[in-house]
Amino acid sequence: MADTIGIWVAALLTLFIFSFLYKDNPLYKMAEHLFIGVSAGYWVSYLYQNVFKPNLYNPLFHQGKLLLIIPLILGLMMVMRLFPKIGWISRWSIAFIVGITSGYYLITYLQTNAVDQVRASLLNFSQINNIILVVGVLSGLIYFFFSAEHRGVLGGTAKLGIWFLMVAFGASFGYTVMARISLLIGRMQFLLGDWLGLLH
Amino acid sequence: MRRQIPLAITLVVGLVMVVQYFVPHKPVGNLYDLFNTWAIVIFAFAIVLGVGNLIKIHGDRIYRLERGWGYSVLLLLGLTVMIITGIGWGIEPGTSFFYLYWHLYVPMSSTMFALLAFFIASASYRAFRARNFEAFLLLISAVLVMLGRVPMGKALWGQFPVIADWIMKVPNTAGQRAIMIGIALGVVSTSLRIILGIERAHLGGE
Known part of the structure; x- marks a missing residue:
C-alpha cells in the first residue's frame, strides 16, 4: 500500500515537472519548491548521520576528544554569516576552508593535472596517433597562452588548438546529450512501466 | 584584526597542506590529519549555512505574505519533514527517510535532469548549425561519438564505434589534456596568491 502511494506521488511529481515543457505553471512551481526543500533536507540529514555524528558529536561528547571544540566553534562562526551585524566573524572559518582548499589543490592539481598529464604526453613518434596527440x-x-598576440606561426598553431578543443567539446556534448536522453528514457520507463504497468 | 587573523589562518593552513606533501612525517603529517578532520566538519557547516539562508529567505517570504508564499510553505515543509525523519530515525533503507528519498527526491531529481534533454535538443540545434569550420568540427565530433555509442549506430555502419573510440582516445584526449594542464596552471597560481595573501576576495569588503 505504502509503495503504491509512493509510486503515485512520484508519478504525479514527474508529470508536474514535465508540465514545464508546455509553460511555467503552478504545478511545476509546486514540484520545484518541494524538490528544493526535500534536497536541502536530504543533505542536512545525510551530513548529520555521516559527518557530524561520526566526526564531531561522538568523538567530542562520547570519547572526550576536546580538540574538536575548535572545528565546532569555527563551524558556528561560519553560520554567523546569517546575521549581517556579526557576519565578519565567519571570515575565520572561511579563511580556514579557503587555506586548506588552496593548499590541497595546489599540490593535487600540480601533480595529477599538470605533471602527470605532461608525462603521459611524452610519447614516441612511431605511431601517427601519438603525433596527433602531442x-x-x-x-x-x-x-x-595569452602573453603574446596570436599572429603568424603562433596564431596558426592556436587555430589548430581551437580545432582540437572543438572536437573535445563536441565529444563531451555528445556524452551529455546521451546522459540526459538516458535519464529521460528512465523516467518514461517509470511512468509507463512502474506506474501504468504498460511495459513488461 | 578583522583581516590579519584570517590571512594568517589561510597562510598557516595552506602551508601545512603544501608542506605535508613533501614531509608526510610528524609533526606536519599529524597536523595534516587534524586539519583534514576539522575541514570535513567545517565544510558540513557550510551546508548548514546554506540551509539557514534558505529558511531565512522563505521564512521572510511567508511572514510578509509575498506573492507565491504558498510555495515557500511547501519548500519548508519538505525541508522540515526530511530533517526530522533523517535525524530522528536514521537514513538507512527501510526508514521513513529512505521512503521519502526514494519516492520524492529520486524521481524529482532525475526528472529535473531529464527535462534538460529537451532543452539540450534546442541548444544542439543552435550549436550545431555549421556556420564555420569550428562549429562543423563540434557537430561532426558529437554526432560521431553519439552514433558510435548507441546500438543503432553500429547497425547502420560497423565502423561508427571504431571512429567514436578513435575520437575519444586521440583528438578528445589531446583537447582535454590541454584544458587540464591549463586549469592546473591556473589553480596553482591562484592558490599561491591566496596562500600568500595577495588574493583576498574571499574575505569580502570593508
Whole structure:
C-alpha cells in the first residue's frame, strides 16, 4: 500500500515537472519548491548521520576528544554569516576552508593535472596517433597562452588548438546529450512501466 | 584584526597542506590529519549555512505574505519533514527517510535532469548549425561519438564505434589534456596568491 502511494506521488511529481515543457505553471512551481526543500533536507540529514555524528558529536561528547571544540566553534562562526551585524566573524572559518582548499589543490592539481598529464604526453613518434596527440596538446596549450598576440606561426598553431578543443567539446556534448536522453528514457520507463504497468 | 587573523589562518593552513606533501612525517603529517578532520566538519557547516539562508529567505517570504508564499510553505515543509525523519530515525533503507528519498527526491531529481534533454535538443540545434569550420568540427565530433555509442549506430555502419573510440582516445584526449594542464596552471597560481595573501576576495569588503 505504502509503495503504491509512493509510486503515485512520484508519478504525479514527474508529470508536474514535465508540465514545464508546455509553460511555467503552478504545478511545476509546486514540484520545484518541494524538490528544493526535500534536497536541502536530504543533505542536512545525510551530513548529520555521516559527518557530524561520526566526526564531531561522538568523538567530542562520547570519547572526550576536546580538540574538536575548535572545528565546532569555527563551524558556528561560519553560520554567523546569517546575521549581517556579526557576519565578519565567519571570515575565520572561511579563511580556514579557503587555506586548506588552496593548499590541497595546489599540490593535487600540480601533480595529477599538470605533471602527470605532461608525462603521459611524452610519447614516441612511431605511431601517427601519438603525433596527433602531442600536436593537439601543444597547440591547445598555445591557444591558452595569452602573453603574446596570436599572429603568424603562433596564431596558426592556436587555430589548430581551437580545432582540437572543438572536437573535445563536441565529444563531451555528445556524452551529455546521451546522459540526459538516458535519464529521460528512465523516467518514461517509470511512468509507463512502474506506474501504468504498460511495459513488461 | 578583522583581516590579519584570517590571512594568517589561510597562510598557516595552506602551508601545512603544501608542506605535508613533501614531509608526510610528524609533526606536519599529524597536523595534516587534524586539519583534514576539522575541514570535513567545517565544510558540513557550510551546508548548514546554506540551509539557514534558505529558511531565512522563505521564512521572510511567508511572514510578509509575498506573492507565491504558498510555495515557500511547501519548500519548508519538505525541508522540515526530511530533517526530522533523517535525524530522528536514521537514513538507512527501510526508514521513513529512505521512503521519502526514494519516492520524492529520486524521481524529482532525475526528472529535473531529464527535462534538460529537451532543452539540450534546442541548444544542439543552435550549436550545431555549421556556420564555420569550428562549429562543423563540434557537430561532426558529437554526432560521431553519439552514433558510435548507441546500438543503432553500429547497425547502420560497423565502423561508427571504431571512429567514436578513435575520437575519444586521440583528438578528445589531446583537447582535454590541454584544458587540464591549463586549469592546473591556473589553480596553482591562484592558490599561491591566496596562500600568500595577495588574493583576498574571499574575505569580502570593508
